[in-house]
Amino acid sequence: MLPLVALTTQSASYVFTHFEMSPEATGISSKPYAVILSFLVSQYSLYGYDSAAHLTEETKGADKTGPIAILSSIGIISIFGWALILALCFSIQDFSYLYDKSNETAGAFVPAQILYDAFHGRYHNSTGAIILLIVIWGSFFFGGLSVTTSAARVVYALSRDKGIPFSSIWRQLHPKHKVPSNAVWLCAAICIILGLPILKVNVVFTAITSICTIGWVGGYAVPIFARMVMAEQKFNAGPFYLGKASRPICLIAFLWICYTCSVFLLPTFYPISWDTFNYAPVALGVGLGLIMLWWLLDARKWFTGPVRNIDNENGKV
Numbered sequence: 001m002l003p004l005v006a007l008t009t010q011s012a013s014y015v016f017t018h019f020e021m022s023p024e025a026t027g028i029s030s031k032p033y034a035v036i037l038s039f040l041v042s043q044y045s046l047y048g049y050d051s052a053a054h055l056t057e058e059t060k061g062a063d064k065t066g067p068i069a070i071l072s073s074i075g076i077i078s079i080f081g082w083a084l085i086l087a088l089c090f091s092i093q094d095f096s097y098l099y100d101k102s103n104e105t106a107g108a109f110v111p112a113q114i115l116y117d118a119f120h121g122r123y124h125n126s127t128g129a130i131i132l133l134i135v136i137w138g139s140f141f142f143g144g145l146s147v148t149t150s151a152a153r154v155v156y157a158l159s160r161d162k163g164i165p166f167s168s169i170w171r172q173l174h175p176k177h178k179v180p181s182n183a184v185w186l187c188a189a190i191c192i193i194l195g196l197p198i199l200k201v202n203v204v205f206t207a208i209t210s211i212c213t214i215g216w217v218g219g220y221a222v223p224i225f226a227r228m229v230m231a232e233q234k235f236n237a238g239p240f241y242l243g244k245a246s247r248p249i250c251l252i253a254f255l256w257i258c259y260t261c262s263v264f265l266l267p268t269f270y271p272i273s274w275d276t277f278n279y280a281p282v283a284l285g286v287g288l289g290l291i292m293l294w295w296l297l298d299a300r301k302w303f304t305g306p307v308r309n310i311d312n313e314n315g316k317v
Contacts, residue, residue, distance in 0.1 A: 005128065006091040006118040015089045025099040025107060027270030036263055040206075042081070043213060043260050049073040050216050051146040054153035067240040093117040111136070144191070147212075151187040156180035161307045163299075203269070203276055210264035210280035211287075221257045224250050 003009050023029040028037070049070045056066030091114055092098070101107040104116050104126075112133055119128035158164045159171035159180075174181040197204040227235070228250040242249055265284070269276035295303075 002087045002091045002115065002118055002132070005122055006093065007121045008093065009090045010092055015086065020095050022099040026268070027276075028268075037266065037268055039260065039263060040209075040268070043217075043264075049077075051150040054150045054157075063238045064240070088114050091118050093121060148184065148187050148191060151190075152180055152183040155183040155186060159183065161303075161305070163303055201275065203278065206268055207279040207283060210278065211283050214261045214264050214280070214284060217257045217261055221254055221261075224254050224257070228254060 019031065021028070021031065021034055028034055052069035052073045053066065056062040056069065059065045059069075088111055093114075094117070097103055097117070098110045098113050099107045103113055105113045107113075112129070115129035115132050116126050120126055155164065155170050159167040159169075161167075164170065170183045170186060171180065172182050173179065194208055198208075228247055265278065265281045267276070267278045
């Protein structure tokens with residue numbers, strides 16, 4: 001709808017070949033550095049398949065439905081995300097105005113400004129832009145549900161293994177709905193607490209997304225690396241097996257994870273100050289430090305790893 005509403009649209013050569021930067025808004029004048037940072041939001045979005053992965057144990061035939069759900073999630077995200085980006089890029093009216101602090105979004109919300117320029121230019125009002133923004137905000141809401149669901153399943157799984165404090169509370173299932181409702185409320189409360197500073201300091205959002213993505217991807221790096229170094233005779237292949245291509249793909253995936261995790265720790269605004277500093281390295285270091293301290297002082301004395309839920313010999317739960 002957006003390119004049809006816009007009075008003028010950019011050419012394909014502009015959309016696919018033109019390189020624009022806004023150093024006056026970000027303080028970044030290096031094109032290679034800008035390209036590196038441009039992967040951040042797309043990487044955070046693509047890792048939405050994490051929810052599908054955590055819900056596989058609640059499905060029948062998880063060894064097949066799990067990979068199908070993950071691949072479907074990536075495919076859907078890629079197609080619709082690409083379509084959204086193209087619609088926005090083709091509908092740009094005046095690029096220099098997008099980051100202008102005197103514009104309608106104070107130069108801080110470029111997609112919203114593109115919507116406003118398109119609808120206001122044709123209809124001289126912003127009603128259409130607000131309606132489309134509501135659709136986008138709705139996607140944020142469902143994205144939040146997905147993240148909360150994924151996080152709650154992680155808390156539930158760790159609490160079953162007695163790997164987090166007060167595990168007996170978080171592993172309880174709702175008597176009617178059979179879901180870990182306590183774990184869900186815990187994750188929702190943490191999200192609210194972490195999200196409150198965003199109302200005051202914008203850079204907090206970048207730090208939170210960076211830490212979340214590093215945590216998710218870092219978790220996947222462990223089994224990928226283990227598969228890469230594991231002896232072939234010790235590996236039991238499932239229905240989705242890449243065969244001889246598995247090790248090269250694992251190597252590429254592991255290197256890409258190392259790259260993206262490093263990028264998420266980089267500053268996104270210059271010059272660096274208290275208001276523009278990327279606090280992800282600090283928060284990540286504090287979090288890992290506290291976990292290691294807990295492990296050394298207490299957890300290593302009683303945590304023995306995942307708790308077996310099924311007796312392999314007789315198949316009884």
